[in-house]
Amino acid sequence: MxxxxxxxxxxxxxxxxxxxxxxxxxxxxxxxxxxxxxxxxxxxxxxxxxxxxxxxxxxxxxxxxxxDEFKFGDIIAFPSKLCNCFTYTHYAVWVGDEYFEGKKPGQNIFEYNGRVAGCVFNKLPTAKEHKKDNYLDDYFVVGTYKEIRIRILQQQHTCKTYNPFANNCEHLATYIRYGEKISLQVSLDPELQKMLDSKKSCEALCKASSSRGPG
Structure with missing residues (x-):
């Protein structure tokens, strides 16, 4: 048989x-x-x-x-509500079990976290809605393993002050993967532009409805 x-x-x-x-x-x-x-x-x-x-x-x-859901350097998107009036997507980069100085066991993503106002390693919140979202792969060259690692190290030690129009979580994620700082949700959403002040973070203007601080 x-x-x-x-x-x-x-x-x-x-x-x-x-x-x-x-x-x-x-x-x-x-x-x-x-x-x-x-x-x-x-x-x-x-x-x-x-x-x-x-x-x-x-x-x-x-x-x-x-x-095998994520690979090193993948962009992860976390859709969340901000002020209950429009959807703001938080972004992070998957680093998995890769070793980085200062990275703790179990931490598998790198992100700009609004709660601590910095570029930090964190643990993927599996209970929260998330997905792989390498949405610019067809338009920009994806960095090599070495390039992505260098960019993470660079941002880890020289993370600049949060700016919704120039230095937010999406800027960080796209820079690490592609070497280009891009934030489509800020540039394409006029309502979001009205809500945000370049001198203030999202949290300062409006408390997010989710438990996660916006980036």
Whole structure:
């Protein structure tokens, strides 16, 4: 008995003692400990065990996808409400487990945080809505690993005073990824321009409705 996977055959031996997979498995990073040893059972039992195997395989796929959700230098967007009148998006950069002086265990993003008014490492708030948003990849050259790392180190030690029009969280994120300071939400949203004063932070003008300080 056998069935075909996209990159190899999955078959049961004649004795029905073990599930075997071709050397070119669909997921090269799979965990072999997740595979089932299928003992010799009637045909109905084999099918039942096969279903269990597929379920476990699907769980392993989910684990792989979650682990690889972000890569070093990815921009992460956090949509949030400001003053309950319009949406202001907070941005951060994914750094993962990369070592940086001053970065604590568990901290995996780099951002301009309005609460501390600085460029800091922080922990991704998984309970808060977020997504990968490399929205300028088609227009600017993405920095190399070395370039992104140098920019983070530079901003970590020389983070300038917050300015919604020239130095906000989006400016920081785009500079680190592309080497260009860009903030589309400020330049394209006339209502946001009316609300913000270049000499004051968002928090000084209006308390954000979310628990996270705007950047």
């Amino acid at each position: 056998c069935f075909f996977a996209p990159t190899g055959f999955v078959s049961l031996t004649e004795e029905g003692e073990r599930l075997q997979l071709g050397s070119h498995f669909l997921f090269p990073n799979y965990n072999p400990d997740l595979l089932l040893n299928i003992v010799k059972v009637p045909t109905a039992g084999k099918m039942r065990n096969l279903v269990v195997f597929v379920v476990i395989l699907q769980l392993s796929i989910t684990i792989i996808d979650t682990k």
